Amino acid sequence: xxxxxxxxxxxxxxxxxxxxxxxxxxxxxxxxxxxxxxxxxxxxxxxxxxxxxxxxxxxxxxxxxxxxxxxxxxxxxxxxxxxxxxxxxxxxxxxxxxxxxxxxxxxxxxxxxxxxxxxxxxxxxxxxxxxxxxxxxxxxxxxxxxxxxxxxxxxxxxxxxxxxxxxxxxxxxxxxxxxxxxxxxxxxxxxxxxxxxxxxxxxxxxxxxxxxxxxxxxxxxxxxxxxxxxxxxxxxxxxxxxxxxxxxxxxxxxxxxxxxxxxxxxxxxxxxxxxxxxxxxxxxxxxxxxxxxxxxxxxxxxxxxxxxxxxxxxxxxxxxxxxxxxxxxxxxxxxxxxxxxxxxxxxxxxxxxxxxxxxxxxxxxxxxxxxxxxxxxxxxxxxxxxxxxxxxxxxxxxxxxxxxxxxxxxxxxxxxxxxxxxxxxxxxxxxxxxxxxxxxxxxxxxxxxxxxxxxxxxxxxxxxxxxxxxxxxxxxxxxxxxxxxxxxxxxxxxxxxxxxxxxxxxxxxxxxxxxxxxxxxxxxxxxxxxxxxxxxxxxxxxxxxxxxxxxxxxxxxxxxxxxxxxxxxxxxxxxxxxxxxxxxxxxxxxxxxxxxxxxxxxxxxxxxxxxxxxxxxxxxxxxxxxxxxxxxxxxxxxxxxxxxxxxxxxxxxxxxxxxxxxxxxxxxxxxxxxxxxxxxxxxxxxxxxxxxxxxxxxxxxxxxxxxxxxxxxxxxxxxxxxxxxxxxxxxxxxxxxxxxxxxxxxxxxxxxxxxxxxxxxxxxxxxxxxxxxxxxxxxxxxxxxxxxxxxxxx
Numbered sequence: 001x002x003x004x005x006x007x008x009x010x011x012x013x014x015x016x017x018x019x020x021x022x023x024x025x026x027x028x029x030x031x032x033x034x035x036x037x038x039x040x041x042x043x044x045x046x047x048x049x050x051x052x053x054x055x056x057x058x059x060x061x062x063x064x065x066x067x068x069x070x071x072x073x074x075x076x077x078x079x080x081x082x083x084x085x086x087x088x089x090x091x092x093x094x095x096x097x098x099x100x101x102x103x104x105x106x107x108x109x110x111x112x113x114x115x116x117x118x119x120x121x122x123x124x125x126x127x128x129x130x131x132x133x134x135x136x137x138x139x140x141x142x143x144x145x146x147x148x149x150x151x152x153x154x155x156x157x158x159x160x161x162x163x164x165x166x167x168x169x170x171x172x173x174x175x176x177x178x179x180x181x182x183x184x185x186x187x188x189x190x191x192x193x194x195x196x197x198x199x200x201x202x203x204x205x206x207x208x209x210x211x212x213x214x215x216x217x218x219x220x221x222x223x224x225x226x227x228x229x230x231x232x233x234x235x236x237x238x239x240x241x242x243x244x245x246x247x248x249x250x251x252x253x254x255x256x257x258x259x260x261x262x263x264x265x266x267x268x269x270x271x272x273x274x275x276x277x278x279x280x281x282x283x284x285x286x287x288x289x290x291x292x293x294x295x296x297x298x299x300x301x302x303x304x305x306x307x308x309x310x311x312x313x314x315x316x317x318x319x320x321x322x323x324x325x326x327x328x329x330x331x332x333x334x335x336x337x338x339x340x341x342x343x344x345x346x347x348x349x350x351x352x353x354x355x356x357x358x359x360x361x362x363x364x365x366x367x368x369x370x371x372x373x374x375x376x377x378x379x380x381x382x383x384x385x386x387x388x389x390x391x392x393x394x395x396x397x398x399x400x401x402x403x404x405x406x407x408x409x410x411x412x413x414x415x416x417x418x419x420x421x422x423x424x425x426x427x428x429x430x431x432x433x434x435x436x437x438x439x440x441x442x443x444x445x446x447x448x449x450x451x452x453x454x455x456x457x458x459x460x461x462x463x464x465x466x467x468x469x470x471x472x473x474x475x476x477x478x479x480x481x482x483x484x485x486x487x488x489x490x491x492x493x494x495x496x497x498x499x500x501x502x503x504x505x506x507x508x509x510x511x512x513x514x515x516x517x518x519x520x521x522x523x524x525x526x527x528x529x530x531x532x533x534x535x536x537x538x539x540x541x542x543x544x545x546x547x548x549x550x551x552x553x554x555x556x557x558x559x560x561x562x563x564x565x566x567x568x569x570x571x572x573x574x575x576x577x578x579x580x581x582x583x584x585x586x587x588x589x590x591x592x593x594x595x596x597x598x599x600x601x602x603x604x605x606x607x608x609x610x611x612x613x614x615x616x617x618x619x620x621x622x623x624x625x626x627x628x629x630x631x632x633x634x635x636x637x638x639x640x641x642x643x644x645x646x647x648x649x650x651x652x653x654x655x656x657x658x659x660x661x662x663x664x665x666x667x668x669x670x671x672x673x674x675x676x677x678x679x680x681x682x683x684x685x686x687x688x689x690x691x692x693x694x695x696x697x698x699x700x701x702x703x704x705x706x707x708x709x710x711x712x713x714x715x716x717x718x719x720x721x722x723x724x725x726x727x728x729x730x731x732x733x734x735x736x737x738x739x740x741x742x743x744x745x746x747x748x749x750x751x752x753x754x755x756x757x758x759x760x761x762x763x764x765x766x767x768x769x770x771x772x773x774x775x776x777x778x779x780x781x782x783x784x785x786x787x788x789x790x791x792x793x794x
Contacts (some may be wrong), residue, residue, distance in 0.1 A: 073199050075239040076252045080203045082231055084186045087179050087206065093769040094778070095360070096176055102356045103317045104173045106308045107146040111167065111289060113298045114307035117141050120161060130282055133157035133188070134197040144306050149177050153184040155306055156254075162282040163305035167289040171357025171388075171781055172310045174286040178256050181284070182206050185254070202254040202282060203247075210259040210431035214270035219278040220248055223255065235577070254282040261291035262432060268295045312354040315341040321359060331369035336376055337362075349376075352387035357779055361391035364766065365398055392785045396420065399765040417786075419758060420767065421793075422750045424777065424786035432783065433776040436667060436756065437734045440506055443744040449502035451740055452730050453495055459723045460494020461487040466719030474712045475719075490723065497727045500535035504731035507531070529651035530573030532731050533644055537613050538565020544617045568609040572644060575605035576651035600649040603641060610644025611637040639688030643681055643724075650677035650728065667735060667756050674733030682725025683717075690717030 091097060108117060121139060132138045136157035143154055155164060168174045185204040193201055205227065212222045227244040228234045234243040247253050263271060272295055275283060285292075289309060292298055313321075319341040322328050341350050352358055366372050374380065381387045400416045426442065427434060440448070467475045468486020475481070480489050507527040542561025546554065615637025621629055650673070690713040730736055742755035752758045759775050762768040769778045777783035 071239045072243070072246055072250060072252065075234065075243045076203050076247060077198075078233055079205075079227075079231055079247075080186055080189060082233070083182070083203065083205055084190075087183050087186075089770070090179055091183060093763075094176060094179070096180060101149075102173065102176075102321055102359055103148070103313060104177065104310060104356060105146065105148050106152070106166065106177075106310050108144055109165075109167055109289075109307040109309040111293050111307065111309065113165075113293050113302045115302065115304075117144055117306075120144065120159070120163075120304060120306045130160055130162035131200075132160065133201055134193045135188070139306075144308070149173075149180050150184065152177060152181045152308075153188065155308070156181060156185060156282070156284055157188070159306055161304040161306070163302070164284040165292065165302055165305055165307045166284070166286045166310065167292060167307065168286075168310035169289060169312075169355070171355040171779070172312075173356040174288070174310065175258055176356060177310065178206055178258050178284075178286045182256050202252050204254040204256055206256045206258060208259040208431065208433065209257050209271055210262050212271065214267055214274055219271075219274040220245075220280070223253070224248060227253070248281060251281060255279065255284070257283065257285045258287075259432065260285060261288035265295070268292075272298065313356075313359065314354070315343075315345045315350040318350070318353050318359055322363065325363055327363055327367075329369060331372075333366075333369040333372035333376065337372060340376070348381050348384060349387060352381070352384040357781060358388060358391060361388075361395050361779070365391055365394040367398065388781065389785065392779070392782050395779075395782065396767065396786075399762075399767055415752075416758070416762075418749075419751050420762070421786045421790035422745075424783045425790040427777070427783060428787040432780060433774040434759075435774045436738060436759070437670075439738050439741055439755075440734075443741055443748075445506050447744060448737065448740045449499065449506065452502035452505065453498040456494040456498020456501065456723060456727060456730070457491045458494070459726045460490040460492075460497065462490070463719040463722040464488070464490020464493070466722075467716045468719075469715075475716055486719075490719075494723045496535070496539065497723060498730070500532050501727040501731035504529065504531040505733070505737045525570070525573030526576035526651050527573065529576035529647055529731075530569035532727075533572035533609055533647055534565040534569025537568035537610060537644075538562055541565070541613050541617065564613055568613060568644075571605050571609040572648050575602055575609075576648045600652070601642075601645045602648050602652075603645050605648060606643075606645030607637070607641040609648075611639075611641030614640025635691075636688070639684070642684045643688070646677055646681045646684060647728065647731075650674070650681070650731075670733055671735040674729045674735055678725045678729030678733075681728040682721035682723075685724040686717040686719070686721030689720045690714060 108114065118141075121141065121144070136154065137143075138160070139155055139158035143151070143158060147154075152166070166174060166177060168177075182204045189198060189201045189203070207223065207226055211226060212219075217225065224244040227247075231244075233239070234247075236243070257275075260268060260271065268291065275285075319338045322334070322338055322341070328334050337349075340347065341353060344350055353362060362375075366375065375390070381390070396417055423434070464486035465483045466486075468481055468489065469483035470481075475486070477489060480486070504527070538561040541564040542557045545560040546557035615633050618636035619629065619633025621632065738755070742751060742753055745751040745755065746753040759768060763770060763775065766778055767782075768775045770776075777786075
């Protein structure tokens with residue numbers, strides 16, 4: 001219904017465009033008749049396409065929502081595969097299963113918000129909000145009393161209330177427990193149920209509550225937006241549109257929520273209220289004990305819920321864990337530590353090493369056993385906090401300690417720590433993870449746009465010299481010719497193109513949690529693609545109206561250019577929000593290969609947004625609807641279609657963009673794809689112009705044909721390709737935008753100039769870990785320590 005209302009809006013826009021054309025005709029009489037006709041045709045046709053697309057998608061959504069659930073089940077299965085891949089990589093980065101799993105256990109919570117077990121379990125004979133999962137026994141008192149991490153899945157799958165809260169102290173392993181439980185649930189869904197039963201098993205997804213704007217979005221709307229942003233397959237028309245919303249409505253999603261304790265007090269209250277009112281799915285929350293029990297709505301949220309808490313690791317368990325670790329040698333110092341943990345259960349050291357955080361820190365912070373001497377000295381620490389701070393500090397120091405052969409350079413170690421402090425402080429302000437695609441928010445936009453504009457001015461001037469010089473392309477425009485004139489003309493065009501590309505690069509959106517994405521025709525379109533295509537087509541057509549239809553009237557030409565630019569921008573911006581298809585997710589045949597290619601070079605919206613205005617301009621090169629040149633019109637229409645299709649394809653999100661794993665994988669892919677699309681776009685633009693010069697050059701009185709030397713055409717091809725390729729690379733890439741961002745931060749001495757290399761190096765040194773394209777500190781306590789050092793430097 002929402003999509004159909006959008007179609008009505010487009011129809012109204014078409015009527016408005018027609019009204020503007022009538023006004024032009026009445027106001028300017030003979031002079032305005034041609035402009036009125038042009039506006040009616042070139043604004044009306046894109047609007048008709050948008051209207052048809054809106055109604056087409058509306059029919060797909062209605063048919064998918066009211067028809068069989070096969071599409072929705074297929075979307076759920078593909079989502080489960082993506083979540084599995086992402087969390088498997090996260091478990092590997094966190095070393096949750098190797099070298100040795102940490103023996104974390106839980107029990108029924110003794111906190112005031114936890115009610116009796118019987119209230120959470122309910123009456124076995126009565127109806128419950130959720131049925132137990134297939135092949136999972138119903139939870140009973142024995143199931144929920146206590147267990148290990150592997151037993152959390154049994155509670156999740158067998159509890160009829162569908163509400164579980166897992167509490168724990170700092171560093172107790174809550175996030176690790178969430179990841180392992182989701183993986184166990186995905187494994188059960190994939191391997192332990194039949195195909196018929198699988199449709200009744202929800203897909204577990206792990207979400208960070210820190211991205212939720214509780215004052216602007218209801219809980220279910222935020223979940224839908226976050227899922228669509230992280231998993232572009234849920235925006236695919238292949239599954240009928242609005243997939244995330246429909247999966248939630250049909251109870252095919254189970255929510256695992258982390259990060260509640262990172263919200264401030266008011267947001268925690270609003271979050272619990274929103275979850276209680278709007279959550280229609282199974283919800284399992286992982287949070288710190290103090291922050292949860294201190295929230296007013298906690299008791300209401302836990303009514304009927306199983307409230308569990310992670311228990312501290314005993315000295316005996318810690319000693320056995322360290323003995324199993326391959327990194328722990330048989331050195332005398334390690335033996336003393338292991339014996340101390342086993343024999344002195346009440347010591348400060350044993351009480352400090354009672355969590356996954358401190359155990360992993362002590363495992364990694366002493367590669368040289370000799371350095372344990374100071375750590376084991378009697379009376380060295382007076383409190384648990386002193387031990388934790390010492391381990392965190394030593395962990396960073398050891399990570400950046402140079403090899404012995406390189407000598408000791410204090411400044412070389414100080415710089416990475418300084419950069420990590422700034423990174424930690426920024427993450428503490430905006431959440432616990434860093435998505436490099438959104439780093440442009442870390443510094444002012446204007447300097448980057450100016451820098452991109454200057455780059456485009458230089459490349460435009462170079463291209464202008466090649467295209468206009470008498471020894472080169474020999475091109476002339478508006479009475480401008482020669483190398484000097486070409487440099488000025490190219491610099492001006494480069495400034496316009498660079499400004500549009502810079503704006504497009506800065507305002508490209510990925511539909512983060514605060515923005516709702518509604519299937520393949522999102523109402524908020526892709527602003528970057530819209531700006532680039534709209535600016536290009538609007539400027540091109542304003543020049544045509546100024547010289548051919550408006551008798552030099554600047555206001556009329558500008559007005560017509562704006563209208564045509566808006567129509568092209570709307571079509572291109574809407575089309576650029578649809579995700580690219582993943583070949584591996586489809587049957588590999590000629591039709592699916594064509595669909596995968598078409599999703600990257602969408603020719604139909606490219607024809608409407610670019611081919612139509614370009615073809616019209618050159619079909620009637622002298623005056624609208626007068627003498628026509630069919631060959632030139634067709635050639636330029638095809639040319640415009642190709643270049644705009646490439647822009648739309650470059651702006652479309654990749655099918656698995658949110659879950660790319662591995663160090664800098666998304667960064668490298670973005671750089672590679674931006675260069676490929678930029679080269680294709682530049683060559684298409686330049687070749688269209690150069691081939692037109694070679695084959696369609698026709699002085700007055702001559703026919704079409706090979707009337708010119710090939711060399712000027714080649715010079716024009718290269719001269720035009722350079723600035724347009726640079727503009728497309730800039731507008732369609734986060735890589736180059738963030739390269740300038742790192743330069744900004746480097747000049748302010750906050751991060752190195754090669755920031756992604758630094759992040760990757762910190763990942764290699766196990767300071768950071770990754771979740772898809774996102775980086776976060778391996779230990780949240782380490783992030784807090786470094787952020788505190790940044791705010792209060794010594």
